[in-house]
Amino acid sequence: MSVVRVRISGDSMWPTYPDGTEFELLPIDSIQPSIGDVVLTTHPFHSDIQIVKRIQSIDDEMVFLVGDNPDPTASEDSHNFGKIHCDAILGVCVPREEHDD
Amino acid sequence: MPATNAHGMEDEPYTLIEASAHCDGPCGVYDPASARVAGEAVQSMTKKMLALEYPQVFSSESMASYMNTMSRYAAIKEEESQKCKSELLILWTDFFKPVHLDAHPELHTTFWNAAKLCSACKVEVSAQHAQELMDAIEAIHTMFWSIKGREVPWIRAS
Numbered sequence A: 001m002s003v004v005r006v007r008i009s010g011d012s013m014w015p016t017y018p019d020g021t022e023f024e025l026l027p028i029d030s031i032q033p034s035i036g037d038v039v040l041t042t043h044p045f046h047s048d049i050q051i052v053k054r055i056q057s058i059d060d061e062m063v064f065l066v067g068d069n070p071d072p073t074a075s076e077d078s079h080n081f082g083k084i085h086c087d088a089i090l091g092v093c094v095p096r097e098e099h100d101d
Numbered sequence B: 001m002p003a004t005n006a007h008g009m010e011d012e013p014y015t016l017i018e019a020s021a022h023c024d025g026p027c028g029v030y031d032p033a034s035a036r037v038a039g040e041a042v043q044s045m046t047k048k049m050l051a052l053e054y055p056q057v058f059s060s061e062s063m064a065s066y067m068n069t070m071s072r073y074a075a076i077k078e079e080e081s082q083k084c085k086s087e088l089l090i091l092w093t094d095f096f097k098p099v100h101l102d103a104h105p106e107l108h109t110t111f112w113n114a115a116k117l118c119s120a121c122k123v124e125v126s127a128q129h130a131q132e133l134m135d136a137i138e139a140i141h142t143m144f145w146s147i148k149g150r151e152v153p154w155i156r157a158s
Helices: A096-100 B033-051 B060-095 B107-123 B127-148
Strands: A003-009 A022-027 A038-043 A046-059 A062-066 A089-095 B014-020
Touching: A003 A046, A003 A089, A022 A038, A022 A096, A038 A062, A038 B014, A089 A096, B033 B060, B033 B107, B033 B127, B060 B107, B060 B127, B107 B127
Parallel strands: A003 B014, A046 B014
Antiparallel strands: A003 A022, A022 A089, A038 A046, A038 A089, A046 A062
16 A cells, blocks of 8 residues: 655644644544544545644534644634534544654 | 655655645735735824924915815824724734744734834824834734745835
8 A cells, every 4th residue: 555645734733733744644444533633634615625634523423623723713624614524534644753653 | 755764764655645734725815015005194194294284374264274184184094093903903813823923922012012003193193103103014024924935025105
């Protein structure tokens, strides 16, 4: 299976993951996303944009995604576009250094 | 794309996905130029008020003209001061993020003083405070474009 990495641009995951952080993408068929995971999905309103957010809650297969940035204007997430279906999650993002360990 | 892992070994090739972690999907359009134009109007009206000479001939007509001109200058100064403050607050609360404080620890103080200068320019006819407002907007201009990674010269319309 080929390795897939994800690099983020923007500050919505700051301070945990600053602009430019790279993740190893664990495909969704190899792992069950859970609360607290950082995941890759497609923006519900912009199909050409893939976004990285953290799962805050899962309720009946509907997932609420948030950014880590404490500034309420710093992340477009489920506060703006609502919950997404769990099937829309493309994979779980693991920071490269954690993955290497 | 080959890479080297933590052990100095070459990783297997990988596919790289560029993902967005922005505030919105593209980010909104911000530019301190809006505040700068309003600030220039404040300074211009302040100068005009200070330079307006009292009518040499005292008459109902001359006084009406004088007061009308002075009132218009004051009204525009009032409106543009408030507009300038609004534009600055949008930049402060929406564009600038906590991460920017690392590189610009003076950010909050600069905006706080700039907003207060907008208020001062409303209630006073002060050339000094109007200039200090422009200086503060220039400092914000410099911070803003530094964060955007672009060299944009400070220009004035007036």
